[in-house]
Amino acid sequence: GNFRVLGLHQIPRGVEIAGAVLVRKPSGYYLHVTCYLAKGDSPEPIAGQPRRGYLEAVGLDFGIGSKLTLSNGIKIDFEVHETPRLKRLQRKLARAKRGSKRRGKIRFLLRREYEKLNNRRKDAENKVLAFLKLYGKVVFQDDLLASWARLFGRQVHSSRIGGLKLRLRNSLKAPIPVGRFEPTTKECYACGKRHELPLSQRIITCSCGWECDRDVNAALVILRKGLGLSPDQALGLDRPEVTPLEKEAAARILGSNPSIRVSFLQ
Incomplete structure (x- = not known):
């Protein structure tokens, strides 16, 4: 029979629907739609969405304190933790008798709570990705996140850095990935000299006169390497600054999610 489907406005105009799968989740039924688009073509923009790629190239530095630092000085922190309700349900499940109706009910509630948690994390990830799509070129370092997870554990998992990359x-x-073995956090953006910096030191100061926030410097080095510029070629370039367009886009796209915090380095 027929049934009502909400959210069809999310399908881009001008694409061909290739198939659909009905999926059952703890919160209800969902329709996963697959669309066909010829390679090289772009779907017509959905009304109200900003145009992609109208800003300049940007470099990204991923971290733990500030999850994402852009070469223009924008810092984005996003982390969605487990809720107190989820932890209570986990404790109740551990105490519930196996095979009981109560245990089955708790497992159902726990699945719903996990679905809500994953949805919040995906929403934060989607918002950050939507903001980055405004840039014509995005340069980032292809880090090995397994080593991050061993050092920082839950902080990496709850921020979904791996999924975002x-x-x-x-x-x-x-997208322009930079090699994972490039020493971007130790290198001076202006002259290329390498420095040994402890994690506690957040400002890099070089003998050439360059002084900058450590994360922003790393993002600038990543941008320079991704664009194939030497320190001498980058020396004459003005240091990127946050434009009014970027501030407006950050407030509009990222500000709607309470799990995302944005700051602008002056």
Whole structure:
């Protein structure tokens, strides 16, 4: 029979629907739609969405304190923790008798709570990705996140840095990855000299006169390397600054999610 489907406005105009799968989740039924688009074509923009790629190239530095630092000085922190309700349900499940109706009910409630948690994390990830799509070129370092997880554990998991990096490669129009072994956090953006910096030192000061926030310097080095510029070629360039367009876009796209915090380095 027929049934009502909400959210069809999310399907881009001008694409061909190739198939659909009905999926059952703890919160209800959902329709996963697959669309066909010829390679090289772009779907018509959905009304109200900003145009992709109208800003300049940007470099990204991923971290733990500030999850994402842009070469223009924008810092984005996003982390969605487990809720107190989820932890209570986990404790109740551990105490419930196996095979009882109460245990089955708790497991159902726990699945719903996990679904809500994953939805919040995906929403934060989607918002950050939507903001980055405004840049014509995005340069980032292809770090090995397994080593991060061993050092920082839950902080890496709750921020979904790995999922965001994977989607950067697959979703952006012009992603430019930089080799994971490039010493971007130790190198001076202006002259290329390498410094040994402890994690507690947040400002890099070089003998050439360059002084900058450590994360912003790393993002600038990543941008320079991704664009194939030497320190001498980058020396004459003005240091990127946050434009009014970027501030407006950050407030509009990222400000709608309470799990995302944005700051602008002056």
